[in-house]
Amino acid sequence: MWTRLTSLFKPQPAEPKLAPGVTVYAIGDIHGRADLLEDLLGKIQADAAPENENTLIFVGDYIDRGPHSAAVVERVSALDWPGWTIIRLKGNHEQALLDFLSNPETYQQWRNFGAPETLWSYGVKPPSFSNAASIYEAQEAFRVAFPRHHLAFFMDLKESYSVGGYFFAHAGVRPGIALERQVAGDLLWIRDEFLLSEEDFGKVVVHGHSPSERPIRRSNRIGIDTGAYVTNVLTAVKLSGDAVSFLSASIGQ
Template identity: 60%
Template sequence: MSRLLRRLIGTRRNPPRVPDGCCVYAIGDIHGRSDLLEKLLDRIWGDAPQSANTLIFLGDYVDRGPSAKSVMECLVQLERPGWDIVRLRGNHEEILLEYLKNPDVYQAWRSFGGAETLLSYGVRPPMFSDAEELRRVHAEFMEALPRAHLALLNGLSFSHSIGDYFFVHAGVRPGVALDRQMPEDTLWIRDEFLSCDASFGKVVVHGHSPSEKPILRPNRIGIDTGAYATGTLTAVKFVSDRCTFLSTDDK
């Protein structure tokens, strides 16, 4: 087909798809809402076909909501025959890991909802900002944090790819190949990614930027529906070239 003819009638692009015979689910930002996570997992288990299934968590398991420890425990223990479980890192897990290295990071972590995470582990947040108080709380949290939770935090991946989809927490840097993305961008990027209309090479499935409803665009799918504030946790499902959404709420 000539270039002029393609301009006149356009080109037909095949819809993005996952490999035949598999079903893929991805869950958006949980932020300490273990109640919503349990409900959504029940929906997914009941919805999934009897075939090869993959479940991907897009990060931000801790902070803001009241039950970060319960969410982490669920992620640690979650196994299901016939399922591939993928756990990705979010920016909130990243700042938690930084806090574990340096108690002074609490000043920044607090604005991210770190106090709620401390409370979920039975640790009273600092009342003051002096170094002694920060060290006390840090030591208590290090004692309260199960080794299995720490191992999970350190082992989280930055991205995952299946078929024509690329799964990541925040997004990708436009103009950079998917296999050359910087970890910092996969965790934190927002405006440059959200405003880009160009193809990223694959459809990017992400969380990080909350919206009232899932965002479905040709180059990206956003499924952070602000669970900790809205009470709605969302997942996206891919089978062949079909894409649907599942959600649960606290009503």
């Protein structure tokens, strides 16, 4: 009986919402799919009400696996829509690229994430996986080929962003830790501990990183990584007031 009474009087989390007139769009993991990105940006612009306070958020993973990483970085880094706030978050793939620039010995890990496709997109031949010398040579070639403004873009990426009842991070958050105390390792990399948690995080977490065939909406999180590089579907969530909806760009569907 006490359990039942406790559940009746336990404070319930507030419904996530945004202030009147505020609309937020957040785009999931792009992974080198410049074609899908361009289509989805057009759909977002067509959908948005110009009189609103509009924000566009990228949740990271612009590169790797797809064929057009360099083009995606160029497009996202240069994007400037008058009247819009544009927020660019860092994903674990961006961190892997930065790690490679600092230490070529991290190539083994980055290679598993789709490094060869990214190197090709910048005109750099991927190294032989078993040849240490070629890895160092590829790092030097990539240093030369990687535009300075792309490096500046990567260095300036945010790890999280909060607005209204929503918190945005690439991978998610560590359960049991306040949002303001989350660390980069979890914001970029966490998976099962976050995905399986039913905890109220204080705000609804909007994230990518963990792909699914369709966007996922739970009471405590919204997942918007629909595996664009393999599914040919890139997804964005639209948040307005207490409403949640989704837009997508697709090819061959």
